Structure formats: structure tokens, C-alpha cells
Amino acid sequence: MSFLSFQEFIRYAYERAPAIRERFDRAGLRPEDVSSPADLPRLPLLRKTELGERQQAEPPFGGFLAAPVSHLRRIFVSPGPIYDPQGREEDYWRWEEALSTAGFGPGDIVQVTFSYHLTPAGFMFDEALQKLGCVVVPAGVGNTELQVKVMRDLGVTGYVGVPSFLYSLLKKAEEMNLVGELKLRRAWVTAEYLAPELRELLRSKYDVEVFQGYGTADVGCVAYECPVKQGMHLAQGVIVEIVDPDTGQPVGEGEVGEVVLTLMDATYPLLRLATGDLSAFITEPCPCGRPGRRLAGVLGRTAAGVKVRGLFLYPHQVKALAQEFPEIKALRAVVTQHDFKDELTLEAELAEGVEPKEELAERLAARAKEVMRLRSRVVFVPPGTVGEELICDRRSR
Numbered sequence: 001m002s003f004l005s006f007q008e009f010i011r012y013a014y015e016r017a018p019a020i021r022e023r024f025d026r027a028g029l030r031p032e033d034v035s036s037p038a039d040l041p042r043l044p045l046l047r048k049t050e051l052g053e054r055q056q057a058e059p060p061f062g063g064f065l066a067a068p069v070s071h072l073r074r075i076f077v078s079p080g081p082i083y084d085p086q087g088r089e090e091d092y093w094r095w096e097e098a099l100s101t102a103g104f105g106p107g108d109i110v111q112v113t114f115s116y117h118l119t120p121a122g123f124m125f126d127e128a129l130q131k132l133g134c135v136v137v138p139a140g141v142g143n144t145e146l147q148v149k150v151m152r153d154l155g156v157t158g159y160v161g162v163p164s165f166l167y168s169l170l171k172k173a174e175e176m177n178l179v180g181e182l183k184l185r186r187a188w189v190t191a192e193y194l195a196p197e198l199r200e201l202l203r204s205k206y207d208v209e210v211f212q213g214y215g216t217a218d219v220g221c222v223a224y225e226c227p228v229k230q231g232m233h234l235a236q237g238v239i240v241e242i243v244d245p246d247t248g249q250p251v252g253e254g255e256v257g258e259v260v261l262t263l264m265d266a267t268y269p270l271l272r273l274a275t276g277d278l279s280a281f282i283t284e285p286c287p288c289g290r291p292g293r294r295l296a297g298v299l300g301r302t303a304a305g306v307k308v309r310g311l312f313l314y315p316h317q318v319k320a321l322a323q324e325f326p327e328i329k330a331l332r333a334v335v336t337q338h339d340f341k342d343e344l345t346l347e348a349e350l351a352e353g354v355e356p357k358e359e360l361a362e363r364l365a366a367r368a369k370e371v372m373r374l375r376s377r378v379v380f381v382p383p384g385t386v387g388e389e390l391i392c393d394r395r396s397r
């Protein structure tokens, strides 16, 4: 079933899922207090750990299921363990929209290399592809050599899985001298960082067009790329917020924060599930003409962030800043405290032949102020000072 309005969804979830009712009651709210998505920040975030604890206390779904267990089609076991239900609807996780936008359709033979055991990923894409009229090869994880043979024998045209395994398959095909016989032209990847260089290599060397998307085991499809491939369009049926992980309140327009999801589902309604993933909204319209905001992809995990003078600083921001300056070989952010005040120092290793000039330090600090919204002091450090860690928090706690 789909809901006529957001209000109808909230009332339904409140009446049918005891754990959701309890969260409203604890926050001192009535269903009518959350009458539009803009009111969602009044509710507390639902952390994955809390979901797991609730499930353990009251198996299997901790009071979040809005239908009898007998109405489910499958129950999955994600790491945690967290139990994930699958409702009766066709394409329950709503990936059809994402895969059809990427061009999958009748005539395609698609090899799904996500696991079909315990976790839902394999079935998620299997079902959406079948709905689109594709033939599915439920290959699952591993068996690289066999998978290459299957790909050749069956004339597989599409791949669904993680990008690193696609690359392994194609390298193996090369070893087996089979690349020329493959009909693979389209790939859909998720659950792993897709390096732009790898995407380009797969296109130029193997003639495989790669699309990516973002989703979770509990929610299913959240966002996906169109052929323009600049950010991801938001999927139907799910409300996405970007929030400050500490306060649970929305961050400013275009700022980086934690992805929080509300799933308007009749079987398993989820309100403000905090993912631990970092992203930002892209507000400019997409050249493809689809309306609405886009997600900037997964930029990192909240756990890696540190709060400096009340603002979150994340490793990917330090990395991105360094990449803007060809004069800089490596960069890290060091957080200290002086007189009870946080101080941020950017330690920069210079590229070979670059002089440590004041002008460069000033430009770097100015750019850091723009992208991190934090004032910093820049110091040039000898080669080898900056290690793997991009943020060093040296404040005593």
C-alpha cells in the first residue's frame, strides 16, 4: 500500500508500530505534531545500535513492524545482528527506478554478484531486475573464474555488485583471454567507494558504462545516478535529511552532515534512521531535467569526524583541500586546545621543489576557512610527518 499523504503515514505508523508510538510518547508528541517532513526534526534520531537493542529485547523487530510477521516474504540477518523484513510488495526495496534510469531493461542478462545469503542485497536487485524484464543470473559472491566463464557462456550484458569485484572479473577475463568475447556493457555498483579513475578505466578499456547508487539493508533504494552522473537523485518513498550527528538538527543548505532516512513503508515504517554516512545536498538542478535535490554521494562516516569549535571536521574535507593545491604533497589537520579554546593547525608537506612561502600558507588558510568554516594556522612540515591519519585530535579529554 502507498500513503495518500505524509500525515496519513505518520498516523498509520503511530497506530501500528508500538515502538514508534513509544518514541512519540517519550518525546511528548502526538502524531498531529509531525504533520509534514519539515516537522521530522522534532523526533529523536533512531540509531542503528538502538534498533539492534530493541530487536534483542523484543525479537524479532523490536516493535517497529507495522504488520504481523506472517505477512512477510523473507527475514534477513544483517551484521549486528539486525533483522530486516521484506514485505509482500513486488520490488519491495524500490530499486527499479534506479536500475531503469541506468538503462537496464528487457533483453538484458544481468549477473548479480551480491550475496543471497542472510543479507538482502542479492534479492534486492534480483527482484527489481526481474520486474524490469531482465534475465537474472544469481551468481552471488566469489568464484571469480567461474563467474567469468558464466559471463561469456551466457552472453551477460549487465553487472550488479561492488566495483572492486567487477574490476577483478575483468582482469581475470583478460588473463583467460576472454575479454573480446564478453558482451558486458553496463554495470550498476553500490556499497563501496567508486573511484572516478576506476569508472573511467572500466569505460575506456572494457567499454562498460558504470552507474552507482546508494541504499541500506533496512531502507532499500535511497538515491541513484542518472546518465549525467553528477550526484544522485533521491528515490521515491523515502525522505532524506542531512543533519548534525550530535544534535539531530538539519545542517545548513549544501553543508556536510549525517544522512538520516524516513521510510514511508506500510510493513516497516522507519522514522529518522541515522545511517552514520556523511553526505550533502546538491541544490542546483541537474542538467538531465529531473526535479528535486541530489545527494553528493557518500563522503565518509560520521565516526571519523571530530568537533572543532562546535563544527564537525571530517577526513575527506582535509583530503579534498589538499587536492586543490598542487604545491602540497600531504596535509593533515591537528586539533589542540589552548586556554580552553580549540585550535586548528594545518600541517602541510610541500611537493618537491616548492618553497615554503607565506603567500601559499595564506591561500591555504583562506581556502580552509571557506570549505571547513574554521580558522586555522598553517605550518610547513618536513616530508614524512603526515601519516595515514588526516585528523589528529590532541586535546586532552
Ligand SMILES: [Zn+2]
Pocket: 226, 227, 228, 229, 233, 286, 287, 288, 289, 290
Ligand atoms: Zn540527473
